[in-house]
Amino acid sequence: MIIPTMKDSALQLESRFSLSPNSLGYCGKKSATAKFKTCIINSRCDGVKDELKNFIVLYPYLKTLGKIINQPFSSYLVIEGYWLGNAELKKAKQNDYLLLLENFKKQGVPDFFIEDLKIKKPKKFIPIHLFHVLHVGVGKASGAVPFNLESINNCMIRWGTVQSLSKKEAMVILNSLKLKKPSAYSLTQIKTSIPFNQKFTPGLKAGDTVAVHWNMIVKKLNKTEENNLKFWTNKVLQLFS
Numbered sequence: 001m002i003i004p005t006m007k008d009s010a011l012q013l014e015s016r017f018s019l020s021p022n023s024l025g026y027c028g029k030k031s032a033t034a035k036f037k038t039c040i041i042n043s044r045c046d047g048v049k050d051e052l053k054n055f056i057v058l059y060p061y062l063k064t065l066g067k068i069i070n071q072p073f074s075s076y077l078v079i080e081g082y083w084l085g086n087a088e089l090k091k092a093k094q095n096d097y098l099l100l101l102e103n104f105k106k107q108g109v110p111d112f113f114i115e116d117l118k119i120k121k122p123k124k125f126i127p128i129h130l131f132h133v134l135h136v137g138v139g140k141a142s143g144a145v146p147f148n149l150e151s152i153n154n155c156m157i158r159w160g161t162v163q164s165l166s167k168k169e170a171m172v173i174l175n176s177l178k179l180k181k182p183s184a185y186s187l188t189q190i191k192t193s194i195p196f197n198q199k200f201t202p203g204l205k206a207g208d209t210v211a212v213h214w215n216m217i218v219k220k221l222n223k224t225e226e227n228n229l230k231f232w233t234n235k236v237l238q239l240f241s
Helices: 008-021 032-041 048-052 058-069 076-083 087-091 096-107 113-121 131-136 149-155 223-238
Strands: 157-164 168-183 184-195 209-212 219-222
Touching: 008 032, 008 048, 008 076, 008 219, 032 048, 032 149, 048 058, 058 076, 058 087, 058 096, 076 087, 076 223, 096 113, 131 149, 131 223, 149 168, 157 223, 168 209, 168 223
Parallel strands: none
Antiparallel strands: 157 168, 157 209, 168 184, 209 219
């Protein structure tokens, strides 16, 4: 059994959340999919760090948050902060939004889109995934998917409690978003069947709290992770109330 290092633990966490959209062809290179799977299952994460540099949106966020908290972009605190939220996000300032836009430009995001984002300044900058999904807009930087409620719910990190399991799917009470009014969202719960891979989440059982990304259970959450995700999800939703 390979015991992952802290570096590999960070890359495993990243691989869990990046695998689904990458395998669907939405972001990153095709070569990343196999590396993500090997990292998750076997704790062998060679090449994962370099693959992240090919993600047009993800990499700028990781670089920005890394700069804010003085950590490498592939550190656990940065990756955890971006996907699940943690206390490090409190260090972000309003001016750091401009740093994100600079990193977008370096990554090749079109100039016209960056100029629109300069005008569309947020009430507060929170460098977490849901901020991107709602403020920048899922699919808008890459054109991979339409910006609508279905894409928003698929792309956001949803969480919920497993009710029952079959061989390849779990019935989950899943925290999702609904429209309150145009461009304003609130949490709701839906009961839905979500695919899972036993190699990614061994020992998954009824009662477990899980994270879902692009219609795949990607991680069992501990209580701290669940509380962080809930807290920061609500913080972002306050910007769109």
